[in-house]
Amino acid sequence: MSASGKLASLRLPPLPTVGELIKLYKLRAEKQLSQNFLLDLRLTDKIVRQAGSLRDAHVCEVGPGPGGLTRSILNAGVMDLLVVEKDSRFIPGLKLLSEAAPGRLRIVHGDILTYRMDRGFPVDISKPWEGDPPNLHVIGNLPFNVSTPLIIKWMENIANRTGPFAYGRTRLTLTFQKEVAERLTASTGSKQRSRLSIMAQYLCTVHNCFTIPGRAFVPKPKVDVGVVHLTPLVQPQIQQPFRLVERVVRNIFQFRRKHCHKGVEKLFPAACRIELTQEMMQKADVDPTLRPTELTIPQIRDLVNAYAHICSIEPSLLSYEFREELRMKHLARQGNTPVDTFMDTPTSPLQPC
Ligand code: SAM
Numbered sequence: 001m002s003a004s005g006k007l008a009s010l011r012l013p014p015l016p017t018v019g020e021l022i023k024l025y026k027l028r029a030e031k032q033l034s035q036n037f038l039l040d041l042r043l044t045d046k047i048v049r050q051a052g053s054l055r056d057a058h059v060c061e062v063g064p065g066p067g068g069l070t071r072s073i074l075n076a077g078v079m080d081l082l083v084v085e086k087d088s089r090f091i092p093g094l095k096l097l098s099e100a101a102p103g104r105l106r107i108v109h110g111d112i113l114t115y116r117m118d119r120g121f122p123v124d125i126s127k128p129w130e131g132d133p134p135n136l137h138v139i140g141n142l143p144f145n146v147s148t149p150l151i152i153k154w155m156e157n158i159a160n161r162t163g164p165f166a167y168g169r170t171r172l173t174l175t176f177q178k179e180v181a182e183r184l185t186a187s188t189g190s191k192q193r194s195r196l197s198i199m200a201q202y203l204c205t206v207h208n209c210f211t212i213p214g215r216a217f218v219p220k221p222k223v224d225v226g227v228v229h230l231t232p233l234v235q236p237q238i239q240q241p242f243r244l245v246e247r248v249v250r251n252i253f254q255f256r257r258k259h260c261h262k263g264v265e266k267l268f269p270a271a272c273r274i275e276l277t278q279e280m281m282q283k284a285d286v287d288p289t290l291r292p293t294e295l296t297i298p299q300i301r302d303l304v305n306a307y308a309h310i311c312s313i314e315p316s317l318l319s320y321e322f323r324e325e326l327r328m329k330h331l332a333r334q335g336n337t338p339v340d341t342f343m344d345t346p347t348s349p350l351q352p353c
Helices: 003-010 018-024 041-049 068-075 088-100 144-160 163-167 178-185 195-201 242-255 260-265 270-284 297-313 315-319 322-333
Strands: 058-062 080-085 105-109 136-140 171-177 204-212 225-232
Touching: 018 088, 041 068, 041 171, 058 068, 068 080, 068 088, 068 136, 080 088, 088 105, 136 163, 144 163, 144 171, 144 178, 144 195, 144 242, 171 178, 178 195, 178 204, 178 225, 195 204, 195 242, 195 297, 242 260, 242 297, 260 270, 270 297, 297 315
Parallel strands: 058 080, 058 136, 080 105, 136 171
Antiparallel strands: 171 225, 204 225
16 A cells, blocks of 8 residues: 555544534533643644654654544554543543544543653664654643643653653654743743753753644633644753752752852852852853853853762752752741751752743
């Protein structure tokens, strides 16, 4: 069979429209789960095209809901589509799709934040990290309330080659609130440049594909939506442990409008703050009067390397948290607990940028 004949044979048979399914199963959008549906299949086809060729691919779709994007992914000729949906009300409609695409759609009723994607696909689709990406894609019209923690989690997975990246440099095609999409792709000097820009761009090539106006969704969200494509880099631009990079970048960007040394200072306890900040800035050869948004990734790499060097001489610095020191001082002022600036505080969990 010719390639186009094979693709045609994989197209879905006539089905009730997504709108009809929503009515049939009484699928009212739940605000709590950030449910905004895409019913226009030309638009879902356009999102799917951003992933590149999906012929014979394995795909994980995040939050399929009533299945509009799911239909476009199936029509693109994938061999195996695994969907992860938290809301049980969508499962019957997805089962109907699964029957229309025999053997090609697997449904997981679960939470993408805890789902073990490293177990979801056959091991033999893996590709060496240094080679081409595997024929595995993650695609999703993400719920807004999940998208930022999820992308930070996946960034850490990329750094550690775990989760979806246990198979190699798995590509991601995802929707975000427009402002988040802009931050992910913001270049040096731009107003949107943020912690998220650095964390994404030191690990991936990031492409802001196009914007979908809020009015294209049902119900209409208050914001527009950006479609972003990410491909993990063979060689991360910063070669230090993810948590260390995250710690330095978080501190630098906590004072976005001030000179970057202000944030760097907060990596160190008061007693050695001035001295170690100077040492770090000099070692990295970065102008301390640059704003965080003006720093290039190589400059941030040099700052992270300088910090790693300082911490290799004084490892206790790794457990210092400025915010924790402030909290302790505040409690002490209220007479609750003594101040101990060198307390061995745990690193704070990753927070949205
Ligand atoms: N993909 C559908 C579309 O484009 O019309 C629905 C998109 S809607 C913005 C987000 C979907 O993600 C909903 O179906 C919602 O139930 C689901 N969802 C929300 N949180 C989730 C989670 N933690 N894990 C998996 N699915 C989730």
